[in-house]
Amino acid sequence: MSTDILKLATQYSLYSGCISFTFGVIGNILNILVFTQLKLFRDNRCAFYIIVESINNFIYQFITITVTILTLIYGNDATGRSLGWCKFRYMLGQTFALTSYYTVCLTAIDQFFSTNHQFRLRQMCTIKLARYVIIISICIWIAHSILSGWFFDIQESLGCVISNPIWQQYISSFFYPVLAGLLPITIVLLFSLLAFHNVRRIVRRQIPIVRRRLDQQLTAMVLMRAVIAACFILPYTIYRIYIIKFPVSQNQSMEYAIVRLIQAVFLSLINIHFSASFYIFLILSSRFRRQVKFLLVKKYWQRLKYLCHLSNNQINPENAEAFGADMELA
Numbered sequence: 001m002s003t004d005i006l007k008l009a010t011q012y013s014l015y016s017g018c019i020s021f022t023f024g025v026i027g028n029i030l031n032i033l034v035f036t037q038l039k040l041f042r043d044n045r046c047a048f049y050i051i052v053e054s055i056n057n058f059i060y061q062f063i064t065i066t067v068t069i070l071t072l073i074y075g076n077d078a079t080g081r082s083l084g085w086c087k088f089r090y091m092l093g094q095t096f097a098l099t100s101y102y103t104v105c106l107t108a109i110d111q112f113f114s115t116n117h118q119f120r121l122r123q124m125c126t127i128k129l130a131r132y133v134i135i136i137s138i139c140i141w142i143a144h145s146i147l148s149g150w151f152f153d154i155q156e157s158l159g160c161v162i163s164n165p166i167w168q169q170y171i172s173s174f175f176y177p178v179l180a181g182l183l184p185i186t187i188v189l190l191f192s193l194l195a196f197h198n199v200r201r202i203v204r205r206q207i208p209i210v211r212r213r214l215d216q217q218l219t220a221m222v223l224m225r226a227v228i229a230a231c232f233i234l235p236y237t238i239y240r241i242y243i244i245k246f247p248v249s250q251n252q253s254m255e256y257a258i259v260r261l262i263q264a265v266f267l268s269l270i271n272i273h274f275s276a277s278f279y280i281f282l283i284l285s286s287r288f289r290r291q292v293k294f295l296l297v298k299k300y301w302q303r304l305k306y307l308c309h310l311s312n313n314q315i316n317p318e319n320a321e322a323f324g325a326d327m328e329l330a
Contacts, residue, residue, distance in 0.1 A: 005257035009264045010071060016268040017068035021061050024275030028058040031278045034288075034295055040210075045130045046114065046218045049107040050277070052134050053100055057274040060096040064271055083153070086160035091149035098141040100274060101184040104229055106133060108191035111222050115198035115215050148175075158247050172244040181237035188226040195219045217287050224284045225277055232273035236266040 031054040034041070041047035067089065113125045148171070153163035162168045199219045239262060248259045281288045 002253040002257040005254075005261055009257070009261040012261070013068055013264045013267070014072050016264070017065055017271065020268065020271035020275045021065040021068075023279070024061040024271070025058065027275055027278030028054040028061070030292065031281075032058070034292055037295055037299070038291055040214060040291070043127050044214070044218075045110045045125060045127055046107055046222065048127060048130050049103055049110060049134070053103040053107070054277065056096055056099045056103065057277070060100070060274050063092055063096065064274075081154075086154055087149040087152045090152055090160070091145040094145040094148055095138075095141050097270075098144070098180065099138055101180065101229075101233065102137055102141070103134070104225065105184050105187040105191070106130075106137070108188045108195065108222050108226055111195040111215075111219050112191040112198065115195050115219060117198065117201060158249055161247060162244070168244060172241055176237050176241045176244070181234065181241075185230045185233060189230060192219075192223040192226040196223050213287070217285055221281050221285055221288065225280055228276065228280055229273055232269045232276075236270045239263065239266045 032051055035047040035051050035054075036042075110125055110130065113121050116122055148162075148167070151162050151164040151167040152160055154160055155163065162171060196219055199216050243259065243263075248255045282292065
């Protein structure tokens with residue numbers, strides 16, 4: 001029975017991992033293209049944070065599919081076979097996870113300041129500051145992950161686990177419940193709601209209509225991204241706290257198999273978090289759908305037709321059309 005459950009967990013991880021990888025790579029690439037190629041989003045700090053998160057999530061997808069393939073080949077993720085891979089795998093996973101969580105937080109915080117009614121607060125945040133904040137944030141999470149990876153070790157019955165009791169207490173009592181759980185969820189929900197409140201008052205201020213619509217669009221997208229991210233992060237966080245406090249030995253075949261299946265399900269939710277932002281924006285924002293359509297159809301498809309000599313060789317007012325389209329999407 002336990003063998004069947006382990007087989008089910010492996011198959012579930014493989015299929016869900018491949019689906020998440022496919023949709024994640026496509027979605028994150030399209031996110032990067034939309035927020036870098038459309039003039040409307042250039043030099044916009046919120047768009048910059050979304051680009052950074054999408055690049056981070058794009059790389060994470062390849063790490064995840066690598067672990068999935070190793071699990072398919074060896075029957076597990078191979079962290080119990082190599083101490084170097086045991087440490088390095090968790091360093092990578094923790095770095096990219098924390099970078100993603102807190103970049104979403106920075107997006108929400110920036111949107112709050114961007115929509116604030118006080119001019120001084122709006123002017124305080126610049127694209128240059130955003131770049132510095134991202135660099136500092138990534139450096140902090142890399143340093144934290146290296147320190148955390150140092151305390152991982154391979155134990156015969158438990159596999160790749162934290163061996164230091166002090167760090168184990170820190171991970172179970174602070175890292176998962178606070179640093180990777182409650183804190184980012186609270187920050188992103190709080191500042192997203194505050195930004196949404198600001199946007200409701202934005203009509204009263206003398207702000208150009210293009211900027212007003214952009215703020216409304218980004219705020220709605222960030223708010224829904226925050227809510228859905230919280231739903232995906234929380235279950236895995238609870239699972240990790242439990243499994244660190246009550247580790248299950250591989251000798252307990254049935255309990256170990258059930259834990260592996262639960263882990264596979266919760267990891268698939270985390271993978272959705274890294275894959276879903278583009279699709280969340282696409283479903284919830286009609287303006288974003290028009291922007292994606294404009295980018296793919298008006299820009300890239302037209303270029304592709306030109307390169308393949310499918311154009312009708314007519315002279316079109318391309319600049320005027322692009323200008324009109326940009327104005328329509330603004």
